[in-house]
Amino acid sequence: MFLCLLASRSQMKGSIDTGCSAHPSLNDSLQGEIQAFLTDEDQLHTYDDLTKVNPVTPTTVLKCLQARYSVKVFYTHAGCTLVALNPFQPIPDLYSLDVMKEYHCAPQPQEFKPHIFIMAEEAYRNVRGQLEPVNQSLVVSGESGAGKTWTSRCLMNYYATVAASSSVLKSQDTVERIERRVLDSNPIMEAFGNACTLRNNNSSRFGKYIQLQLDRCQLLVGASVQTYLLEKTRVACQPASERNFHIFYQVLHQTQKSHVFRFVFKDSFVETMDAMVHLGIDKEKQQQIFRILAGILHLGNVRFSPSTDETQPCNLDEKSKGNRSAELLHVSAEELLTCLRVRTLKAGKQSVLKPCSQAECSVRRDCLAKVIYALIFDWLVTFINNSICADRSTWCNFIGVLDVYGFECFRINNLEQLCINYANEKLQQHFVAHYLRAQQEEYVSEGLEWSFVKYQDNQSCLDLLEGSPISVFSLLNEESRLNRASDARTLKLRLEKELCGNANISWDRFSTVPHFTVAHYAGRVSYQIEGMVEKNKDPVPPELISLFQESENLLLHQIFADKEAQNPTTKGLGKVTVVSKFKNSLESLMKILHATTPHYTRCIKPNPDCKPMTFKKEEVIMQLEACGIVETIHISAAGFPISFIQRYGLIARHSNAVGSNGVLSPVTLLPPHCFCLSDMYHSLCLILCHMFACLSREKHKSLLHCGKTKVFLTQAMLDLLEDQRKKILSQCAFSIQCCWRRYLCRRRHARRQSATLIQAAVRSWLVRKQVQRWNRAAGVIQNTWRKWRDLMQSLADAELDDAEHLKEEDAPVMSSLVRERGSVQLSTIQEPVTVRGWPMGLALASAPSISVSLTATGFQKMMSVMASLNLPSRKGEYKVKTNQCTQELASIRAQPKGSVKLHYQRSPLLYAHRQPGLNNDVTGFNEILLEKTL
Numbered sequence: 001m002f003l004c005l006l007a008s009r010s011q012m013k014g015s016i017d018t019g020c021s022a023h024p025s026l027n028d029s030l031q032g033e034i035q036a037f038l039t040d041e042d043q044l045h046t047y048d049d050l051t052k053v054n055p056v057t058p059t060t061v062l063k064c065l066q067a068r069y070s071v072k073v074f075y076t077h078a079g080c081t082l083v084a085l086n087p088f089q090p091i092p093d094l095y096s097l098d099v100m101k102e103y104h105c106a107p108q109p110q111e112f113k114p115h116i117f118i119m120a121e122e123a124y125r126n127v128r129g130q131l132e133p134v135n136q137s138l139v140v141s142g143e144s145g146a147g148k149t150w151t152s153r154c155l156m157n158y159y160a161t162v163a164a165s166s167s168v169l170k171s172q173d174t175v176e177r178i179e180r181r182v183l184d185s186n187p188i189m190e191a192f193g194n195a196c197t198l199r200n201n202n203s204s205r206f207g208k209y210i211q212l213q214l215d216r217c218q219l220l221v222g223a224s225v226q227t228y229l230l231e232k233t234r235v236a237c238q239p240a241s242e243r244n245f246h247i248f249y250q251v252l253h254q255t256q257k258s259h260v261f262r263f264v265f266k267d268s269f270v271e272t273m274d275a276m277v278h279l280g281i282d283k284e285k286q287q288q289i290f291r292i293l294a295g296i297l298h299l300g301n302v303r304f305s306p307s308t309d310e311t312q313p314c315n316l317d318e319k320s321k322g323n324r325s326a327e328l329l330h331v332s333a334e335e336l337l338t339c340l341r342v343r344t345l346k347a348g349k350q351s352v353l354k355p356c357s358q359a360e361c362s363v364r365r366d367c368l369a370k371v372i373y374a375l376i377f378d379w380l381v382t383f384i385n386n387s388i389c390a391d392r393s394t395w396c397n398f399i400g401v402l403d404v405y406g407f408e409c410f411r412i413n414n415l416e417q418l419c420i421n422y423a424n425e426k427l428q429q430h431f432v433a434h435y436l437r438a439q440q441e442e443y444v445s446e447g448l449e450w451s452f453v454k455y456q457d458n459q460s461c462l463d464l465l466e467g468s469p470i471s472v473f474s475l476l477n478e479e480s481r482l483n484r485a486s487d488a489r490t491l492k493l494r495l496e497k498e499l500c501g502n503a504n505i506s507w508d509r510f511s512t513v514p515h516f517t518v519a520h521y522a523g524r525v526s527y528q529i530e531g532m533v534e535k536n537k538d539p540v541p542p543e544l545i546s547l548f549q550e551s552e553n554l555l556l557h558q559i560f561a562d563k564e565a566q567n568p569t570t571k572g573l574g575k576v577t578v579v580s581k582f583k584n585s586l587e588s589l590m591k592i593l594h595a596t597t598p599h600y601t602r603c604i605k606p607n608p609d610c611k612p613m614t615f616k617k618e619e620v621i622m623q624l625e626a627c628g629i630v631e632t633i634h635i636s637a638a639g640f641p642i643s644f645i646q647r648y649g650l651i652a653r654h655s656n657a658v659g660s661n662g663v664l665s666p667v668t669l670l671p672p673h674c675f676c677l678s679d680m681y682h683s684l685c686l687i688l689c690h691m692f693a694c695l696s697r698e699k700h701k702s703l704l705h706c707g708k709t710k711v712f713l714t715q716a717m718l719d720l721l722e723d724q725r726k727k728i729l730s731q732c733a734f735s736i737q738c739c740w741r742r743y744l745c746r747r748r749h750a751r752r753q754s755a756t757l758i759q760a761a762v763r764s765w766l767v768r769k770q771v772q773r774w775n776r777a778a779g780v781i782q783n784t785w786r787k788w789r790d791l792m793q794s795l796a797d798a799e800l801d802d803a804e805h806l807k808e809e810d811a812p813v814m815s816s817l818v819r820e821r822g823s824v825q826l827s828t829i830q831e832p833v834t835v836r837g838w839p840m841g842l843a844l845a846s847a848p849s850i851s852v853s854l855t856a857t858g859f860q861k862m863m864s865v866m867a868s869l870n871l872p873s874r875k876g877e878y879k880v881k882t883n884q885c886t887q888e889l890a891s892i893r894a895q896p897k898g899s900v901k902l903h904y905q906r907s908p909l910l911y912a913h914r915q916p917g918l919n920n921d922v923t924g925f926n927e928i929l930l931e932k933t934l
């Protein structure tokens with residue numbers, strides 16, 4: 001179920017009036033309403049949206065716009081479109097950074113004063129806001145001088161500010177920020193593609209579609225530019241009081257040359273140069289470009305005079321001798337002049353040289369100038385694209401800004417105007433198809449009682465221009481593809497014959513000049529046929545292409561080589577003409593527009609003289625009518641296909657939120673029989689209406705209509721629903737925030753508990769490991785100690801049994817045996833021995849019979865004594881002092897004859913129960929305590 005906005009009653013009435021102006025009584029009442037509306041003049045400027053004007057007529061709309069213009073308000077909504085009036089003077093703070101931020105940060109920018117930034121922001125949010133992001137297009141239209149280029153620049157500035165990506169800034173010195181580079185493409189393209197015309201001092205002589213590429217975070221990461229049909233004829237010839245492309249004047253002003261060039265009659269050269277530097281066009285390339293431009297200017301001064309001998313080429317005009325064009329273009333002067341004056345005809349494998357007439361020479365010269373300039377322009381566009389275009393993998397969406405030349409109608413119009421007006425027809429058709437027709441057809445198919453608003457459908461005009469099989473373009477192309485000299489009269493006859501049945505084309509029977517008049521949506525334009533076919537062929541003499549492929553100017557060499565590669569010489573029906581190329585490029589543009597969500601801005605030129613703050617009603621009304629603003633307002637074309645249930649179903653679901661108003665829950669209101677989907681929708685709509693208790697039943701009916709599958713709402717109803725929806729959404733947001741905070745709190749708590757648990761587990765594991773290690777170590781120590789003690793015991797026993805015998809018979813043998821087994825090293829007086837951990841008694845016993853000296857020292861000695869006495873090692877409780885021990889031992893059981901002093905610091909009685917060893921005579925320390933002397 002979809003939602004559409006319904007035009008208010010008065011607007012519908014207005015539409016009926018426009019459609020039935022013949023009805024006198026209706027007309028009278030409408031006039032009355034118009035008068036009533038206009039009497040309140042002070043209020044007219046307050047209408048921010050022209051859909052609120054009542055009644056909607058060209059007069060009321062015009063008056064409102066005029067009132068707003070007089071109080072310096074230049075933007076006004078007109079349903080889905082934005083009307084932008086050109087102030088023709090800078091307005092302070094209208095486009096400042098603060099204003100941009102204000103619109104960008106506003107929760108509802110639509111509630112702010114109408115501005116081009118609302119359009120920009122809406123498109124920007126649309127990309128973000130969709131479930132499936134949709135590319136956007138901002139179509140800026142209007143006639144020449146209406147402010148399209150200005151508006152496009154504002155849009156680009158806006159995106160370069162709000163979507164600026166600081167991450168792209170890799171190094172400020174080497175890599176210029178992408179936003180800066182995107183903006184710098186403007187001065188270059190304006191210098192090479194804009195010119196001063198009678199209608200606009202800075203008129204774009206080409207169309208452009210700029211694609212601003214956004215990454216996943218909606219940041220500007222690149223851009224690409226597509227250009228359409230540069231008006232290259234301007235290089236060689238400009239209409240009276242108009243100028244050549246700006247760049248020629250910029251270069252001339254800079255070089256301060258006093259030459260007078262025929263092609264041109266002071267400008268921001270520094271800005272262009274800076275932009276070139278920022279985009280990476282180095283000094284060498286710049287020099288090459290400027291030399292070529294100078295070469296084109298000098299080429300324009302080459303003039304020819306007819307030769308007296310027809311078989312000889314034309315002569316050069318006196319003033320043209322010494323012309324520097326060949327030198328500047330880096331080609332041979334002789335060859336250049338030959339190519340300009342002599343045509344090479346191919347007859348099989350033979351080449352025939354044919355001198356050209358004076359007129360043909362001039363055409364060839366102009367043709368060369370045009371082709372060189374057009375190729376330089378194309379090269380620049382490609383260079384800019386290479387410099388600003390992001391890698392395809394880095395961007396996912398784009399916002400396109402379309403700025404095409406406005407509708408043109410001059411005294412003499414030719415192929416350029418035909419193409420430009422054709423492009424405007426195409427854009428108008430896109431608008432008509434997208435809003436005016438689609439919207440109303442939808443109302444009818446939904447079964448609404450809708451009085452169809454008449455709008456100007458330009459399909460028949462487009463059929464005339466581009467239709468198949470017979471149309472202006474098809475006949476023009478046929479004529480251009482025939483291998484014969486073009487004849488304006490022949491083409492005129494063919495057009496008359498083939499298209500006489502079409503109401504959009506006509507001929508002035510009294511005119512002597514071959515022409516045809518087309519009734520465009522914006523007005524009738526008469527086109528001169530003379531020269532049209534030749535322009536459509538756009539021939540470039542192959543001799544000139546070959547010559548410039550040999551140019552020593554590297555840039556010229558490159559662009560002519562590329563041209564050959566792009567344009568293989570196709571003949572006959574396949575031949576590419578200007579019209580066929582333009583038609584193809586427009587078709588691809590239309591495909592892009594159809595695949596994107598469009599946003600229309602209609603620029604209006606308030607006066608033809610570009611005077612500041614001057615509002616000419618006739619001028620404005622023509623433009624309003626031409627672009628169908630009044631019809632757009634009538635249809636109130638803000639038809640946005642959103643799901644009604646999806647958008648407003650939540651109001652019904654969150655009945656509690658509304659229940660506080662004392663209104664019944666929707667569930668109870670829902671009739672039991674509504675099983676059918678459409679019935680259910682119907683009921684739901686009524687429920688929603690009931691929720692707004694302030695509305696009476698009758699009022700519901702006027703505010704809301706239910707179609708077969710769609711709901712149509714008036715603005716008032718929509719506002720109510722939107723308000724309610726906003727309230728509920730903010731309540732939901734609050735609940736979500738609470739839940740989220742609660743969740744965060746719980747998660748933090750759970751994490752802390754888990755961390756404590758893990759810490760405890762790790763600590764206990766570490767302690768267990770440590771204890772196990774200690775246990776193992778204790779076991780090893782115990783085992784070793786036990787083994788050592790047993791060994792000592794067994795040694796002592798063995799020594800006791802054998803000591804006597806050994807002493808008498810083989811003491812030295814025993815001594816060495818003991819030494820071996822017990823690691824005791826004894827020595828005679830002459831050879832002191834060291835005792836390690838050996839019972840002193842045993843040590844003494846194993847000493848030689850003559851005096852023995854224990855030479856163990858310090859700690860070891862003390863330990864030996866303690867071990868032999870079986871004393872426990874208690875630090876600080878006693879001190880063992882072994883002073884001398886020179887005696888003859890008969891047995892270890894014998895009382896030591898030397899002296900062993902134990903100085904107890906605590907009571908020796910503590911150790912009274914201690915036995916120095918088993919089966920020995922020493923019964924306690926008390927005995928040892930007695931200092932014995934020999």
Ligand SMILES: Nc1ncnc2c1ncn2[C@@H]1O[C@H](COP(=O)(O)OP(=O)(O)OP(=O)(O)O)[C@@H](O)[C@H]1O
Nearest residue numbers: 088089090144145146147148149150200203204406
């Ligand atoms: N919003 C604006 N504020 C101030 N001046 C403006 C504004 N819009 C346009 N202008 C002025 O109007 C002039 C013409 O505008 P602009 O060049 O944008 O017209 P255009 O529609 O692009 O014309 P063309 O189709 O010939 O290129 C600008 O040079 C500028 O001086």
